[in-house]
Amino acid sequence: MAAVLSSVCCGLLLLACAPDQASGPASPSPQLLQDAAPPNPQTAVLKTRRRLNEQQATELAGRLGLQLIHAFHYQNLVLVAGTFDEAAILSAGGPDVIGISRGASVRGGSDLRTWGHLAKPRGSQVVFVSQSASGVRIGLVDSGLDCAHPDFLYTGSTTCVVGRSYSFVNYEPNPYQDLGGHGTSVASVGAARVNGTHLFGAAPDV
Amino acid sequence: MSKVYKVLDTQDTGNCNWIAAAVDQATYDLIDVINLSLEVHDNDSTRVLCAPLESAVNFAVGAGLLVVGIAGNVDFVGPNVGLPGAYANVLTVSGLKCGATTSQGCSYDAVFWEGSASGPEVDLAAAAAGVAVSTPTTCSTLFGCTGGAVVYGDGTSYAAPLVSAVAAMVIAKYPDARRQAQALAAHLKATAYTPSSGADSLRYGKGVLDAVKALATNPCLTQHCYLHPDP
Numbered sequence: 001m002a003a004v005l006s007s008v009c010c011g012l013l014l015l016a017c018a019p020d021q022a023s024g025p026a027s028p029s030p031q032l033l034q035d036a037a038p039p040n041p042q043t044a045v046l047k048t049r050r051r052l053n054e055q056q057a058t059e060l061a062g063r064l065g066l067q068l069i070h071a072f073h074y075q076n077l078v079l080v081a082g083t084f085d086e087a088a089i090l091s092a093g094g095p096d097v098i099g100i101s102r103g104a105s106v107r108g109g110s111d112l113r114t115w116g117h118l119a120k121p122r123g124s125q126v127v128f129v130s131q132s133a134s135g136v137r138i139g140l141v142d143s144g145l146d147c148a149h150p151d152f153l154y155t156g157s158t159t160c161v162v163g164r165s166y167s168f169v170n171y172e173p174n175p176y177q178d179l180g181g182h183g184t185s186v187a188s189v190g191a192a193r194v195n196g197t198h199l200f201g202a203a204p205d206v
Numbered sequence: 207m208s209k210v211y212k213v214l215d216t217q218d219t220g221n222c223n224w225i226a227a228a229v230d231q232a233t234y235d236l237i238d239v240i241n242l243s244l245e246v247h248d249n250d251s252t253r254v255l256c257a258p259l260e261s262a263v264n265f266a267v268g269a270g271l272l273v274v275g276i277a278g279n280v281d282f283v284g285p286n287v288g289l290p291g292a293y294a295n296v297l298t299v300s301g302l303k304c305g306a307t308t309s310q311g312c313s314y315d316a317v318f319w320e321g322s323a324s325g326p327e328v329d330l331a332a333a334a335a336g337v338a339v340s341t342p343t344t345c346s347t348l349f350g351c352t353g354g355a356v357v358y359g360d361g362t363s364y365a366a367p368l369v370s371a372v373a374a375m376v377i378a379k380y381p382d383a384r385r386q387a388q389a390l391a392a393h394l395k396a397t398a399y400t401p402s403s404g405a406d407s408l409r410y411g412k413g414v415l416d417a418v419k420a421l422a423t424n425p426c427l428t429q430h431c432y433l434h435p436d437p
Contacts, residue, residue, distance in 0.1 A: 118368060118371075118372060118415065118416075118417040118418075119415075119416050119417045119418040119419070120399040120414070120416045120418065120419070129372075129375070129417040129418060129421065131375040131378065131379055131417075131421050132375070132378055133371065133374035133375045133377070133378045134378060135378060136208075136238045136239070136374040136375075136377045136378050136384075137208035137209060137235075137237040137238050137239070138208055138209075138237065138238065138239045138240075138241055138367075138370050138371070138374055139208065139209045139210075139211055139228075139232040139235070139237045139239065139240045139241065140209070140210045140211065140241050141211045141213055141225060141228045141229065141232065141240060141241065141242050141244070142210070142211075142212070142213065142214060142241075142243060142244065143212065143213075143214035143215070143218050144210060144212040144214075145210045146342035146343055146344060146354075148343045148344070149340060149342060149343050149354050150354070151340045162208065162209065162210055163208050163209050164209065165209050165210035165211065165212070166209075166210070166211050166212065166228070166231055167211075167212035168211065168212060168213050168220075168224035168225075168227050168228050168231075169212055169213065169214070169215045169220060169224060171215070172212065172215050172216065174212075175210045175211070175212040176210070177344070178342045178344070178346060179215075179216040179342075179344065179345075179346055179347065180214050180215065180216055180217065180218035180346060180347050180348060181218070181341060181342050181346025181347055181348030181349045182214060182218045182243070182348050182363065183210065183212070183214070184340060184341060184342045184346075185339035185340060185341060185348070185349070185359055185363075185364070186241065186243045186339075186363050186364065186366070186367050187210075187367070188339050188340035189337060189339055189364045189367040189368060189371075190241065190367030190368065190370050190371040191367070191371065192340055198340050198354065198355075198356050199338055199339075199340055199356050201367070201371060202367070202368050202371035202372065202417075203371035203372070203374050203375055206208065206371060206374045206375075
């Protein structure tokens with residue numbers, strides 16, 4: 001009896017699908033964000049020390065020479081557009097700004113993609129969502145999660161945010177390691193933390 | 207992501223019984239949402255039944271856990287919805303691609319991604335193509351050695367966690383809806399929007415995920431929420 005395999009949905013773009021799984025159309029290579037042509041203007045998410053209302057966020061963006069796109073009401077985050085100099089922003093932002101999540105471009109970067117498609121666009125405007133999911137538990141049934149990835153560490157810590165986990169793969173007992181790669185990518189879409197690096201997920205505090 | 211249930215190995219493959227056991231464990235753990243971004247098929251990509259998994263899913267949903275699954279990818283198991291997405295109790299998500307690029311980024315106003323499977327089992331649609339994802343810091347089979355970098359990926363695998371995340375936000379805002387799987391699923395479908403290209407239930411199910419509308423009302427005001435015993 002043939003072994004029953006349960007394999008994940010390997011995306012068309014992904015690098016290392018086994019040859020017998022890559023029978024679809026020719027796959028473009030994954031595109032590293034840092035290789036993308038620098039778009040202009042760019043966007044970034046600023047992590048702030050405290051939660052800002054719309055007016056405070058507007059003031060902060062103005063002080064940094066940036067345009068406010070959205071203040072996330074339930075998280076200490078402000079989405080801004082403009083031309084960035086990270087060091088200058090961190091210094092001019094004074095005590096308010098404690099992190100910048102970059103890599104996102106207006107053309108379609110990580111942060112924006114992860115947020116922008118959660119709701120019906122209003123005209124040509126992407127609609128953003130601010131709602132904490134703290135205290136709710138999502139179970140990721142997948143290839144594990146790379147708990148060394150900064151997207152899943154508490155800010156300024158090496159502690160992984162994931163609770164007690166399990167492996168049902170008898171020859172790979174560590175659920176906090178992801179050698180397949182799929183689970184980490186899926187988890188990042190839903191729940192990558194806001195910590196000034198890489199990207200953040202749709203519900204970053206879940 | 208609150209708990210991880212590893213069921214896929216270095217090759218991103220696993221077996222039916224492991225997944226069923228993981229769903230059982232998640233039910234025992236009484237988490238809120240189970241994300242199943244995977245498909246069950248045999249070695250030559252033929253869809254297979256996986257009775258233990260269907261049973262585990264039914265038990266989980268009976269206990270009130272929302273189970274989110276995927277339509278699947280065409281290049282993987284063909285154009286029809288795979289398993290566990292085709293199980294009746296799974297909230298099954300198909301995939302969209304970027305419809306238009308705006309000054310604020312990609313608007314996913316519902317252009318169906320041709321790589322997504324479709325069929326009558328589809329419940330909802332969400333973004334799947336060109337999604338930025340984080341890769342492991344270690345080398346991995348799927349991404350190679352990217353050192354944790356962000357890459358763009360395509361797959362209905364990425365549509366499911368968006369729905370899981372919005373469900374988590376709804377539960378956080380409306381604790382009444384915690385472990386009300388049927389009401390949550392019905393609510394997410396009822397608040398989905400019809401894409402500008404028009405309704406197409408095989409491709410979009412009830413429509414496109416709309417977090418704003420989903421968060422605007424308590425699911426238990428419009429859907430039937432009930433008391434159920436903890437398993």
